[in-house]
Amino acid sequence: MNRGEAGAGRRPLRVGVVGCGAISKRYFAAAYDSFEVVACADLDRGRAEAAAEAHGLVALEVEELLADPTIDVILNLTIPAAHAPVSRAALEAGHHVYQEKPLALGRAEAADLLATASRTGRLLGSAPDTFLGAGLQLCRHLIDSGAIGEPVAASAAFLCHGHESWHPDPGFYYRKGGGPLLDMGPYYLTALVSLLGPVAAVDSMARTTFAERVVTSSPRAGERIAVEVPTHVAAVLELVAGPLVTLVTSFDVWPPRYATFEIYGTEGTLALPDPNTFGGPVRLLDPGGNWSDVSLDGRPLQQRGVGLADLAVSAMSGRLPRAGGELAHHVLDVMLGVLDSAESGRRVALQSRAERPAPVPVGLAEGEIDP
Ligand SMILES: NC(=O)c1ccc[n+]([C@@H]2O[C@H](COP(=O)([O-])OP(=O)(O)OC[C@H]3O[C@@H](n4cnc5c(N)ncnc54)[C@H](O)[C@@H]3O)[C@@H](O)[C@H]2O)c1
Known part of the structure; x- marks a missing residue:
């Protein structure tokens, strides 16, 4: 992973958004000093124009946006x-990139993205960034300070009946990627890697119900x-x-009574917040045997976009972005390993x-990012 350009100035980085669908509204609403969204594009020109109108941006064609030398980061x-x-085209055009998860569809594409960032000297970052929020950062502090002793195991489950009941265009949830x-594994896995390494x-099994x-x-x-991917995966x-971590993700079952996301240590158990918050x-x-609530201790809550804000600060200060490409690459590799294991019936190293x-x-x- 490249470091940013130390001393490159302190103005907010100018961000151009590619893809103005459901999640884009959260990013348009993000309030961080290190970046400002100035332009947007979408294959669907009408969506780009509507977003531009709503948020005071310039709507461009995707190629025009990528070719714009005044843009620092493509979101x-x-x-x-x-x-x-x-993301590859944006890196090749000389922009830093921050993107939604997953990093890519396959390992070769992901490795190529990292290599392109390295060759072009641009930064690559990826969602999720929820592990930078107050809840999971408090968990990091508790684990690092020995509050549960030595971590032994963890369990995580995301169970629901799919996104076709609310997403306006849910087809992609059932295709490769x-x-x-x-879809949901990146929240749990990014949190777990940031907490436990x-x-x-x-090893896993999966089914398509x-x-x-x-x-x-x-x-x-x-x-x-048509469903092209496993929709209940137990790993x-x-x-x-x-x-050892047990992770179950499902689009096939109705929500459970209690959400599970816990880390078990030699001296206690940590119940984590929903990692999508x-x-x-x-x-x-x-x-x-006593449960206690731990105060968030005045830590900044953060919001979607903090990973991009952190990457923008990295571009200015030269430090590594926290929600960086290598982390997203490892999380993708874990998920693809789980799917490979389910298919082959073998443990995957x-x-x-x-x-x-x-x-x-x-x-x-709130809203402040360390340099
Ligand atoms: N919807 C959510 O709640 C949510 C939450 C977290 C993360 N995400 C992630 O964000 C990403 C987008 O999700 P969404 O829900 O906004 O999807 P969406 O379908 O609502 O929006 C995607 C947009 O991208 C555009 N697009 C597709 N290919 C393009 C291309 N090659 N060039 C330019 N524009 C293109 C589409 O026209 C569409 O407007 C996904 O990776 C998803 O996993 C979504």
Whole structure:
């Protein structure tokens, strides 16, 4: 991963958005001093124009936006199949890139993205950035300070009945690059790697319960989607540091009574917040069997866009972005390893590794990013 250009100035980086769909509104609303969104583009020109009108931006064609030398960063919010091609073109055009998850559809595409960032000297970052929020940063502090002793195991489950009940255009969730693991797994896995370190090997089983899905959300209600990916995936991960993680992701079942995301240590248990959020609650169980809520301690909550804000600061200061390409690459490698294991019936040893990103210092104001 490249470092940014130390001393490159302190003006907010100028961001151009590619992909003005459902999630883009969250990024348009993000308030961080290190970047400003100035332009947008979409294959669907009408969507780009509507976003430009709503947020005071310039709507451009994708090629025009990528060719614009006044843009510092491309924020790639396209669907999974377009992540790597759009990010690669943006890096080649000389822009830094921050994109939505997953990093790419396959290992070769992902490796090529990292190599392109390295060759062009541009920064590459990827969602999720929720691990930079107050809740998961507090968990990082608790684990690093020994609050649960030595981590032994963790368990995580994301269970729902699919996104076709609410997303306006849910087809991509059932094509390559979608499915519950590649869609929701990044939140759990990025949090776990940032808390406990990288994954060494995986084993799993998976199934596809429904061969097609019927959309119930507007405007595509009644349309049928052929399912091309496993939609219930049960995995065991062995971390390099030793803990074993059970991870289940599903689009096939109705939501459970209680969400599961816990880390078990020799001295206690840590109940983590929903990793698709930035806040709490964070709860600790001590060896006496007592649960307590741990205060977020005045840590900045953060919001979607903090990973991009952090990357923009990196571009100015020369430090590594926390939600960087190597972390996203490792998380993708873990997920692809899980799918490979389910298909082959064999344990898969992973080739990639990622460092735990630096913790966010305590005491920052809301919206402030450390240099
Ligand atoms: N919707 C959510 O709640 C949500 C939450 C977190 C992350 N995400 C992620 O964000 C990404 C986008 O999701 P979404 O829900 O906004 O999808 P969406 O389908 O609503 O929007 C995607 C947009 O990208 C455009 N697009 C597709 N290919 C393109 C290309 N090659 N060039 C330019 N534009 C292109 C589409 O026209 C569309 O407007 C996905 O990777 C998804 O996993 C979505």
